[in-house]
Amino acid sequence: MIGTSVSRHHENFVQVVRSYYQLTKPRIIPLLLITTAASMWIAGEGRVNPLLLLVTLAGGTLAAAAAQTINCIYDRDIDYAMERTRHRPLPAGKVQPRDALIFAIALATISFTLLAVFANLLSALLAMSGIVFYVAIYTHLLKRHTAQNIVIGGAAGAIPALVGWAAVTGTVGWAAWVIFAIVFLWTPPHFWALALMIRDDYAKVGVPMLPVVVGNEQTTKQIWLYSLILIPATFTLIYPLNVSGLVYGVIAASLAIVFIKKAWALLQNPDSKELAKSLFLYSIIYMMLLCAGMIVDSLPIVHNLSSAIATSIQTLLNS
Numbered sequence: 001m002i003g004t005s006v007s008r009h010h011e012n013f014v015q016v017v018r019s020y021y022q023l024t025k026p027r028i029i030p031l032l033l034i035t036t037a038a039s040m041w042i043a044g045e046g047r048v049n050p051l052l053l054l055v056t057l058a059g060g061t062l063a064a065a066a067a068q069t070i071n072c073i074y075d076r077d078i079d080y081a082m083e084r085t086r087h088r089p090l091p092a093g094k095v096q097p098r099d100a101l102i103f104a105i106a107l108a109t110i111s112f113t114l115l116a117v118f119a120n121l122l123s124a125l126l127a128m129s130g131i132v133f134y135v136a137i138y139t140h141l142l143k144r145h146t147a148q149n150i151v152i153g154g155a156a157g158a159i160p161a162l163v164g165w166a167a168v169t170g171t172v173g174w175a176a177w178v179i180f181a182i183v184f185l186w187t188p189p190h191f192w193a194l195a196l197m198i199r200d201d202y203a204k205v206g207v208p209m210l211p212v213v214v215g216n217e218q219t220t221k222q223i224w225l226y227s228l229i230l231i232p233a234t235f236t237l238i239y240p241l242n243v244s245g246l247v248y249g250v251i252a253a254s255l256a257i258v259f260i261k262k263a264w265a266l267l268q269n270p271d272s273k274e275l276a277k278s279l280f281l282y283s284i285i286y287m288m289l290l291c292a293g294m295i296v297d298s299l300p301i302v303h304n305l306s307s308a309i310a311t312s313i314q315t316l317l318n319s
């Protein structure tokens with residue numbers, strides 16, 4: 001009897017923990033952290049204090065988790081109506097909105113304290129501004145009201161790059177704004193590719209995502225346009241900023257070719273859900289590897305080696 005009741009308690013506990021974990025939309029967070037880490041490595045010129053890295057990534061995780069939890073509370077009505085989101089903890093009735101709000105406030109408070117005490121105030125304030133921007137500007141003001149929702153709202157997802165830079169330097173440098181711009185310009189192709197796949201779901205709940213409002217053809221044109229601006233933006237870290245070198249350049253160029261190919265294929269065939277899915281999945285790999293490229297390139301040994309190679313090539317060309 002007692003054994004059964006203990007194991008039932010244990011099962012309930014595991015389910016509650018799982019529900020709160022799901023509220024934070026955990027699968028998106030690692031990519032946000034990779035952009036933060038890339039920014040930290042470039043800011044630290046290849047050397048980052050491991051403890052500061054840990055604290056900043058933990059603070060970033062908690063802030064993003066708080067933001068997503070509040071988004072889940074706000075959007076629980078449309079989440080209930082959409083196939084993809086119906087099983088989230090709030091629409092499924094597994095967590096009460098009031099408890100979710102307390103959870104989000106706790107996450108945000110710990111995040112702010114962690115960053116303010118162990119990194120600095122600017123990084124803590126930037127993380128909090130990420131939550132406010134995502135909740136107030138994207139979720140409340142834009143998501144249900146304009147087809148440009150994710151263009152402007154996408155700035156929230158770019159803020160972790162600023163948090164990382166601020167944690168290392170106490171300021172926000174030019175390169176941080178470039179990484180911000182890269183994530184900002186990447187977001188429309190990333191999200192609209194997905195929106196092309198699940199357009200009907202958004203239409204059903206009246207969320208004016210671009211494909212719902214202007215159709216597939218116009219959306220793929222916009223994806224193409226943002227892709228064309230994104231690629232040159234990734235190279236500004238090399239010129240004029242000169243914070244990344246040859247290794248990053250080769251990685252960024254290789255990744256760009258595939259991105260452009262996939263965006264072009266979709267432009268030629270706007271109704272293909274398969275091509276849209278392919279671009280969506282690739283957009284995630286693209287951002288992951290691009291940031292990994294920034295990190296590897298910044299490491300002193302790689303940076304010095306690639307500078308030496310670049311100088312030799314230049315000498316060879318001049319002779």
Ligand code: HEM
Binds near residue numbers: 035158
């Ligand atoms: C306004 C901006 C954005 C919107 C509206 C958006 C929307 C979405 C949606 C709806 C999904 C599908 C998730 C699901 O099936 O539950 C998704 C997946 C994903 N997003 Fe975004 N996203 C945005 C920006 C970002 C940013 C800035 C990042 C990170 C840098 C990111 C990383 C990811 C990742 C890693 C996935 C795949 C998650 C999985 O494995 O299911 N997204 N996004």
Ligand SMILES: CC(C)=CCC/C(C)=C/CC/C(C)=C/COP(=O)(O)OP(=O)(O)O
Binds near residue numbers: 063126127158
């Ligand atoms: C520094 C800091 C805390 C920044 C916060 C950044 C953040 C949480 C970005 C998330 C972007 C994102 C995945 C939006 C999905 O929105 P959606 O509500 O349209 O997705 P859904 O349709 O799956 O609910």
